[in-house]
Amino acid sequence: AQSVAQPEDQVNVAEGNPLTVKCTYSVSGNPYLFWYVQYPNRGLQFLLKYITGDNLVKGSYGFEAEFNKSQTSFHLKKPSALVSDSALYFCAVRDHNNNDMRFGAGTRLTVKP
Amino acid sequence: KAGVTQTPRYLIKTRGQQVTLSCSPISGHRSVSWYQQTPGQGLQFLFEYFSETQRNKGNFPGRFSGRQFSNSRSEMNVSTLELGDSALYLCASGDGGSSGRELFFGEGSRLTVL
Numbered sequence A: 001a002q003s004v005a006q007p008e009d010q011v012n013v014a015e016g017n018p019l020t021v022k023c024t025y026s027v028s029g030n031p032y033l034f035w036y037v038q039y040p041n042r043g044l045q046f047l048l049k050y051i052t053g054d055n056l057v058k059g060s061y062g063f064e065a066e067f068n069k070s071q072t073s074f075h076l077k078k079p080s081a082l083v084s085d086s087a088l089y090f091c092a093v094r095d096h097n098n099n100d101m102r103f104g105a106g107t108r109l110t111v112k113p
Numbered sequence B: 001k002a003g004v005t006q007t008p009r010y011l012i013k014t015r016g017q018q019v020t021l022s023c024s025p026i027s028g029h030r031s032v033s034w035y036q037q038t039p040g041q042g043l044q045f046l047f048e049y050f051s052e053t054q055r056n057k058g059n060f061p062g063r064f065s066g067r068q069f070s071n072s073r074s075e076m077n078v079s080t081l082e083l084g085d086s087a088l089y090l091c092a093s094g095d096g097g098s099s100g101r102e103l104f105f106g107e108g109s110r111l112t113v114l
Helices: none
Strands: A003-005 A010-014 A019-021 A024-026 A032-038 A044-050 A056-058 A064-068 A073-078 A087-094 A107-112 B005-007 B010-013 B019-024 B031-038 B042-050 B053-057 B064-068 B074-078 B087-094 B109-113
Touching: A003 A087, A010 A019, A019 A107, A024 A073, A024 A087, A032 A064, A032 A073, A044 A056, A044 A064, A073 A087, B005 B087, B019 B087, B019 B109, B031 B074, B042 B064, B042 B074
Parallel strands: A010 A107, B010 B109
Antiparallel strands: A003 A024, A019 A073, A032 A044, A032 A087, A056 A064, A064 A073, A087 A107, B005 B019, B019 B074, B031 B042, B031 B087, B042 B053, B064 B074, B087 B109
C-alpha cells in the first residue's frame, strides 16, 4: 500500500528566507504526488501535483516541488517565505490504480517576521 | 462553481450515540472520499465512494459506514460513538477518473464526543 512520510513536525523560517518542507513516499509503480495546505479551521487546499514529465513542478502562491525518483522524495519549496505561508502542509501519494490518496502526518510551517 | 459542502460544521454528541455527516461534492464529480483528521494521527482514510459503490476502504471498525446517493451526495455514519471519535471529518470530491486528478476538500465537520 502507498504511504507518505513527512519527517518534520515543525519547520520555522524567517520571512524572506527560502523554505523547504520534506516528503518521502512509498508506492508500487510510478507515483502521483500532491501537496496540500490547511489553514486553521479550514479544509485542505490543493497546491500542486506531480504526474509525469519535468521533475520540478510549479504550483500556487509561488510554491514548487521537486520530484526525485531515486530518493523517493517530493520536497516542497519556496524561494522567499511570507508570514502568510504559515499553515499546516500535507504531502500525499496515489498509485495508478485508483487506490485511495494517502497523506503524510503534516508539517506545521511557521514563518516569523 | 460551488465547492464541496459539508454539514453540519460542528456537532457535539455523547458516548454511545450515533452521528450522520453529509457531503455534497462539486457538481459533476462522482467520487467522494472521507478522511478523519486528529492531532495525533493526521489524516486517516475512511472510505471512498464512486458512482454509489464503495471503491476503497481504510482500516476503521465497522462502526464507521457510508453511502453515496445517485446525485453523488454522500453520508457517513458513526454508531456507538467513543471519545476517540472526536475529530475533524473531511470530505473530498473528485471526478473519479485518473488517479492523477487532485481532490477538492470541504471545510469539514468537527465532531466532539463527550
